Amino acid sequence: MSRARHFRGIFTALLALALLLPMLAQAIDALPFKDRAEEQRFQNLTRQLRCLVCQNESLADSSADLAKDLREEVFEQMKQGKSDIEIKQYLTARYGDFVLYNPPLRGGTALLWFGPLLVLLIGAGIVYRIVRRRAKVTPATPSAASSEEDW
Amino acid sequence: MNARFLPLVGFGLVAALLAFGIHYMRNNSMNEVPSPLIGKAAPAFDLPLLNDPGKRLSNADLAGKPYLLNVFASWCFACRDEHPILMSEGRKLGIPIIGFNYKDEAADATRWLQQFGDPYSVVIADRDGRIAIDFGVYGAPESFLVDGKGIIRYKRIGAITPEILAFELKPRLAAMQGESP
Numbered sequence A: 001m002s003r004a005r006h007f008r009g010i011f012t013a014l015l016a017l018a019l020l021l022p023m024l025a026q027a028i029d030a031l032p033f034k035d036r037a038e039e040q041r042f043q044n045l046t047r048q049l050r051c052l053v054c055q056n057e058s059l060a061d062s063s064a065d066l067a068k069d070l071r072e073e074v075f076e077q078m079k080q081g082k083s084d085i086e087i088k089q090y091l092t093a094r095y096g097d098f099v100l101y102n103p104p105l106r107g108g109t110a111l112l113w114f115g116p117l118l119v120l121l122i123g124a125g126i127v128y129r130i131v132r133r134r135a136k137v138t139p140a141t142p143s144a145a146s147s148e149e150d151w
Numbered sequence B: 001m002n003a004r005f006l007p008l009v010g011f012g013l014v015a016a017l018l019a020f021g022i023h024y025m026r027n028n029s030m031n032e033v034p035s036p037l038i039g040k041a042a043p044a045f046d047l048p049l050l051n052d053p054g055k056r057l058s059n060a061d062l063a064g065k066p067y068l069l070n071v072f073a074s075w076c077f078a079c080r081d082e083h084p085i086l087m088s089e090g091r092k093l094g095i096p097i098i099g100f101n102y103k104d105e106a107a108d109a110t111r112w113l114q115q116f117g118d119p120y121s122v123v124i125a126d127r128d129g130r131i132a133i134d135f136g137v138y139g140a141p142e143s144f145l146v147d148g149k150g151i152i153r154y155k156r157i158g159a160i161t162p163e164i165l166a167f168e169l170k171p172r173l174a175a176m177q178g179e180s181p
Helices: A002-026 A036-047 A065-079 A084-095 A107-137 A144-150 B003-027 B077-089 B106-116 B130-134 B162-178
Strands: B046-048 B056-058 B067-072 B097-102 B122-126 B142-146 B152-157
Touching: A036 A065, A036 A084, A065 A084, A065 B130, B046 B122, B067 B077, B077 B106, B077 B162, B097 B106, B106 B122, B122 B130, B142 B162, B152 B162
Parallel strands: B067 B097, B097 B122
Antiparallel strands: B046 B056, B067 B142, B142 B152
């Protein structure tokens, strides 16, 4: 009985810890947002930007020193009334397209954007050819016996 | 073509793609982000000197002569690896090496230079890292080769190794010096 209570105590403590952790993550750096909308715009923008130091994290999630500086820079520029596009241009001028999780569409990135479609079309072409060839080889109405065999 | 070989051809193509991937990753570090600043004017800076914060150094002071800007910090391990080659080969380059002390405590940086030696013509301190952002710095060490017109000609992300010095830095420097100013 006491053992069960003991475990329940541990469980409660772990649950409390698990619930508290996201709060810690939220408090990476407390920026003075004037309202919820501004904070959401900031979160939305920094999620689209890549941290240069730990390259698989967004600027919003990273705890790297440079990411913190860049978050402050983004926040400053938002305060100055710059648009999201202007802020992105500011960063790409310094760090290249790499900072954007969404690569821009231009000559050099055309393959990136349309490559999958191209592969899909090639695949569809191959399937079409195979299906047509099979349709020629197999009789249009298979006999009852062979269709039973297949099933 | 015999259709029986199609799967083999498919396998061959995938194998070739993977082999290319391995080969590419070996020769190109994925951590290196190509700088959009190459071929463009070095960002404007006006920063205090590390050993004499009353004095400052700006682009204007360096106009007309090529220089190597080397981003370093006392907290940066790779900078320590890079340091000996700057000490032994730096002077032989024939251009000033400007130390760019990045997000560092002045006392720490000064002690670091006393301990390992000072290869720099002058050291400027970017305490809060704002100018470093303009240079697209995201880690130390980084080095920028800037020509007499103030254009960034080459950027090295990571330590300067003997190979980098011989095959990347020196040829570019020679090419720059061959140009008429």
